[in-house]
Amino acid sequence: MIELLIVIAIIGILAITIAPKLLKEIRKGTVAKVQHNLGIIRSRLSLDESLSDEFPDLANEEGRNITELLKAYSINPTPPFADEDGNSYKESSEIVDFRDNTGGWYYIRKSGEIYANLPDGAYTKDDKYEIWRNGSNSVSYDFTDIDDFTTKAASNIDGWSTVDGNRSSITSNPYDEYTIESTVTFTGDTAGYGIYIQSDEDSNGYILQYDRGYAKKQGGALIIRKRVTEDAYDKDGNLKYNSDGSVKTKINEGAETITLAKTKDNEFMTENWWEKEHDIQINVTDSTTDNSKQNVEIIIDDTVITNDTTIDKSDTDNYTGIRTWNTSNTIVDVDSVNITEL
Numbered sequence: 499m500i501e502l503l504i505v506i507a508i509i510g511i512l513a514i515t516i517a518p519k520l521l522k523e524i525r526k527g528t529v530a531k532v533q534h535n536l537g538i539i540r541s542r543l544s545l546d547e548s549l550s551d552e553f554p555d556l557a558n559e560e561g562r563n564i565t566e567l568l569k570a571y572s573i574n575p576t577p578p579f580a581d582e583d584g585n586s587y588k589e590s591s592e593i594v595d596f597r598d599n600t601g602g603w604y605y606i607r608k609s610g611e612i613y614a615n616l617p618d619g620a621y622t623k624d625d626k627y628e629i630w631r632n633g634s635n636s637v638s639y640d641f642t643d644i645d646d647f648t649t650k651a652a653s654n655i656d657g658w659s660t661v662d663g664n665r666s667s668i669t670s671n672p673y674d675e676y677t678i679e680s681t682v683t684f685t686g687d688t689a690g691y692g693i694y695i696q697s698d699e700d701s702n703g704y705i706l707q708y709d710r711g712y713a714k715k716q717g718g719a720l721i722i723r724k725r726v727t728e729d730a731y732d733k734d735g736n737l738k739y740n741s742d743g744s745v746k747t748k749i750n751e752g753a754e755t756i757t758l759a760k761t762k763d764n765e766f767m768t769e770n771w772w773e774k775e776h777d778i779q780i781n782v783t784d785s786t787t788d789n790s791k792q793n794v795e796i797i798i799d800d801t802v803i804t805n806d807t808t809i810d811k812s813d814t815d816n817y818t819g820i821r822t823w824n825t826s827n828t829i830v831d832v833d834s835v836n837i838t839e840l
Contacts, residue, residue, distance in 0.1 A: 528577050528621045529628050532614055537672040537837075538572045539603075541815060543610045544672065553610040556603075557593045568593075576601045579620040590615075599630075668697055668819030673839040675792075678780040678818055681833035684708060685773050691830045692821040695722070695780055695794060698814045701749065702727050705821065706780060706796060710772060717761025718772065720803055722794070724754035724810075758796065758804050766801065775833075783840060784811070 543553060556571065558564050568591070575591040579601065590601035592615075597604045599617040606612070619625035671678075680693055690709040697703035702725055710718035730738040730746040738746040761767040776798050785791040785808065795805040818837060822830045 525622045532576055532616070532621075534669070535572060535574050536612070536614055537670055539612055541670055541672040542571050543612060544674075545815075553607050555607065556612075557595045557605050557607065559595070559607070573603065576603070576614055576616060577621070579616065581617055581620070582623075666701060666819065666821040668694060668699070668701060668817040669835075671696075671816040671818045671837050673816070673837065675783045675840040676781075677836075677838045677840055678778075678782075679834075679836040679838070680778050680820070681775060682708070682778060682820075683773070683775040683829075683831040683833075684710075685829040685831075686710065688714070689823050690718070691823075692723075693778065693780065693835075694818045694821065695782060696792070696809065696812050697725075697817045697819065698812065699817055700727060701725060701817075701819075701821075703812060703817075704794075704809045706778075708776075713757075713760050713762075717767065719760045720758040720796075720798075722756040722758065722807060722809070723752055726750045726753040756807060758807070775831075781840065 554567060554571070555562070555564065556568065556573065573591050573593065575589040578587060578589050580586045581599070587601045592602035593605045593612075594602060594615060595605060595607070597613070597615055599615060599620075602615045604613045604615040614630045616630040617625075618629050618631060620628065620630065622628045678693060678695070682691065682693075684691060688711050690707055690711060692705040692707040692709075694701065695704040695706055697705070705723050705725060707721050707723055709721055712721055713719045726749070727747050728750045730748040732738055740746055759767065761772075779797040781795040781797075783793050783795075785793055788808075790811055791808050792811045793805075794807040794809055796803040796807075818835070820830075820832055820835065
C-alpha cells in the first residue's frame with residue numbers, strides 16, 4: 499500500500515513538472531511550423547516579384563477556381579487556436595485581404611506581402627515571443643532538449659531537410675538581407691561545426707566554421723569557407739561517372755577560405771572559450787558599392803569577429819542550417835536558430 503502511494507506521488511510530481519514543459523515545446527513546434535510555411539510562401543512571392551508583372555490573386559478577388567494556385571504557393575492551413583477571450587478558431591487556409599486574427603493568411607496583393615492572420619501569442623500565449631502582426635519578418639527554430647546535433651535530430655524539426663552526408667541539415671531562408679542568431683555549445687579538441695551563412699539546397703555557398711581542426715597546431719580558428727559542387731575525377735585525372743551515365747560530382751569544401759581569427763592570435767580564444775556556450779550572430783546585408791556582393795558581420799558573445807567581410811550574392815533560393823563533422827569525439831548542442839529580416 500505504501501509503495502503504491504509512493505508511485506502515485508511520483509506520477510503526480512512528474513505530471514506537475516514535465517507536462518507543462520512538454521506542452522510548451524509542442525506549442526513552440528506549432529509556431530515554428532507556421533513560421534516555416536510563411537517563409538516558403540514569401541520566398542515564392544519574392545520570385546514572382548522578379549518574374550511577373552503582378553502578384554497572384556491568392557485571395558481570389560476575381561472569383562475563380564484557385565485550388566492549383568494555392569497548392570503551387572504551399573498555402574497550408576494554420577493550426578487551430580484559442581484567443582485570449584477564450585474564443586476557439588478551427589484550422590484555416592483562407593486568404594483574406596484584411597486582418598481579423600481568425601486564422602489563415604492576410605495577403606496584400608499590391609505589394610506581395612503576406613502574414614499569418616493570427617493574434618500575437620496565438621499558440622504559446624506569449625505575445626512577446628510569438629509575434630504575427632505586420633513587420634514580424636522572422637523565422638525561429640527551437641532545438642531545446644535536443645542534445646547531440648545529428649541528421650536524425652534535425653529532421654524531426656519542422657522545415658528541416660538533410661543534405662550532403664549524415665551531419666548536415668538546412669532549411670529555407672526567405673530573406674535577402676537578414677540576421678542569423680544561434681546559441682551553440684561545442685565539446686571536443688578536434689573537428690567543429692558550421693553555420694551556413696548563405697547556401698543553396700545542395701549546400702553550395704558560404705559557411706562560418708567554428709573549427710578546432712583548422713590551424714590545429716595553433717589551437718583552431720574561426721573561418722568562412724565557400725563550398726562549391728565540382729565534377730569528380732579519379733586519381734588519373736579522368737571524370738567519374740554514375741551508373742546512369744551522368745558525371746559524378748563532389749563538394750569542394752575549401753574553394754575559398756577566409757580566416758577570421760586564430761587561437762594563437764587572440765587571448766580570448768582559450769580552451770575554456772572553445773567549449774563554452776556561445777551566442778552567435780551573423781548579419782548579412784547588400785553591399786552599397788557592388789550589387790553582386792553582400793557584407794557579412796559576425797558577432798560572438800558581443801565580440802565583433804568581423805564586420806568587413808564580403809561574399810558573392812546568391813542568385814538562387816537561400817537556405818541556412820548547421821553542419822558538424824568528425825563527430826566521434828565531438829558534441830554539438832544547438833539551442834536555437836533564428837533568422838530575422840533586416
